[in-house]
Amino acid sequence: MAQPETSPKVAIIMGSRSDWPVMKKAAEALDGLGVAYDARVVSAHRTPERMVDFAKGAKAAGFQVIIAGAGGAAHLPGMTASMTTLPVLGVPVPVRDGLKGIDSLLSIVQMPGGIPVGTLAVGEAGAKNAGLLAAQILALTDPDLSQRIEALRAAQTDSVPDSVED
Ligand SMILES: Nc1c(C(=O)O)ncn1[C@@H]1O[C@H](COP(=O)(O)O)[C@@H](O)[C@H]1O
Numbered sequence: 404m405a406q407p408e409t410s411p412k413v414a415i416i417m418g419s420r421s422d423w424p425v426m427k428k429a430a431e432a433l434d435g436l437g438v439a440y441d442a443r444v445v446s447a448h449r450t451p452e453r454m455v456d457f458a459k460g461a462k463a464a465g466f467q468v469i470i471a472g473a474g475g476a477a478h479l480p481g482m483t484a485s486m487t488t489l490p491v492l493g494v495p496v497p498v499r500d501g502l503k504g505i506d507s508l509l510s511i512v513q514m515p516g517g518i519p520v521g522t523l524a525v526g527e528a529g530a531k532n533a534g535l536l537a538a539q540i541l542a543l544t545d546p547d548l549s550q551r552i553e554a555l556r557a558a559q560t561d562s563v564p565d566s567v568e569d
Pocket of ligand 1: 417418419420421422445446447448449472473474475476477478479480496498
């Protein structure tokens with residue numbers, strides 16, 4: 404009998420398609436751990452109603468963690484967090500004509516008390532870590548996933564040489 408498809412527990416949202424080259428690092432981290440996700444463009448500035456619908460409906464849609472990436476005046480993570488009690492992980496995306504991601508970082512990290520956004524590092528490393536952190540949150544209630552994360556950490560440790568040359 405066909406199993407019912409489980410809906411993804413992680414949503415990756417971003418302010419623009421132009422953020423995808425950075426944000427796909429979060430997707431790749433989740434892929435590597437066998438965690439399903441849904442990735443879509445949602446902008447607080449350009450598609451405010453889509454953002455409200457997404458944020459207010461995210462819990463009912465089955466999501467447990469939201470990763471939100473945006474560049475420049477990055478209001479998307481904070482605005483999303485204001486409309487849901489799901490954990491929101493914010494990824495500052497450096498934009499071409501921007502301030503190397505500092506603009507985005509400060510926009511995301513300086514939330515007023517009461518509406519938390521877990522802010523990651525600027526750029527690809529931040530996106531990768533957002534994916535890993537989302538998986539670690541899910542692993543609190545998923546022992547199989549927890550084991551896969553332990554294995555990934557062990558493999559990472561094994562791959563780091565202690566010598567400075569071959
Ligand atoms: N910061 C936001 C928001 C938002 O916060 O709602 N919506 C789009 N953007 C950002 O604008 C940058 C430039 O977007 P374009 O490349 O589409 O001009 C992107 O990094 C996007 O995340």
